[in-house]
Amino acid sequence: MPSTTKMMYFLSSAILSAGGVAILGYGMSANWAQCTMVCAPLQSTQFNGSANIKMGLFNGTEVKVTCPRFGSDDVITVFKRLEEIGGAALALHGLVVGLLALALVGSAGSLLITLYNTVSNPYETYLGPIGLFTCSGLSASLAFLALVLYLINVLVVKVGQEIAQHNAGVTVKDEEVNFLLGFYLLLPYIVVNLLAILFVYLWAHMANTHRRQQEKPTEDAPKDIMMF
Numbered sequence: 001m002p003s004t005t006k007m008m009y010f011l012s013s014a015i016l017s018a019g020g021v022a023i024l025g026y027g028m029s030a031n032w033a034q035c036t037m038v039c040a041p042l043q044s045t046q047f048n049g050s051a052n053i054k055m056g057l058f059n060g061t062e063v064k065v066t067c068p069r070f071g072s073d074d075v076i077t078v079f080k081r082l083e084e085i086g087g088a089a090l091a092l093h094g095l096v097v098g099l100l101a102l103a104l105v106g107s108a109g110s111l112l113i114t115l116y117n118t119v120s121n122p123y124e125t126y127l128g129p130i131g132l133f134t135c136s137g138l139s140a141s142l143a144f145l146a147l148v149l150y151l152i153n154v155l156v157v158k159v160g161q162e163i164a165q166h167n168a169g170v171t172v173k174d175e176e177v178n179f180l181l182g183f184y185l186l187l188p189y190i191v192v193n194l195l196a197i198l199f200v201y202l203w204a205h206m207a208n209t210h211r212r213q214q215e216k217p218t219e220d221a222p223k224d225i226m227m228f
């Protein structure tokens, strides 16, 4: 049976990993960005309409005023619309969702590994600290990559404009982009993964120091002989 100290460290890490699963799971279903644009008929420079796209990773809403019709309000399936558009917008969005799905699997792995370690001692195997470092490290890195790719998709590729213009016979210009809760939740998600690593790292460091101290007399003996 592991010591109480070890249990405390791994349990803390397990709670952080569970928090990560909850944060990312919720974040993936929340709204990620809102793009407000002005809108003009094709081949016109009279931007007197407006379009507003609010989107999560999977669903969204589109509110258009005089763009091209007098007023319209639609529910969007993000992947369906992006599949019609294709290109970089679809590729980046697919990557973001794929990377986050993998990150979620990594967090679930971290949770299982830390729970296993609170009740057992698989120390030197991949189910010990090494497994936790791998899973949580991977989750944090994938989430960071997804964050960067999502920023590129919204700010550089301008996925909001592509969605608003698609098959609408209009030209749009960005007025304002706001990132929403789902996107911002990537930050606490990355932080809890790093903290989960820190707790287990601290424990492994302590355990190592402890072991080295106990081994010291036998280790030092040959050295002393060589010195004299």
Ligand SMILES: *[C@@H]1O[C@H](CO)[C@@H](O)[C@H](O)[C@H]1NC(C)=O
Pocket: 029, 030, 031, 054, 055, 056, 059, 060, 061
């Ligand atoms: C997408 O669905 C989620 C969960 O059902 C909901 O909370 C969110 O408001 C929806 N997003 C939009 C832009 O309609």
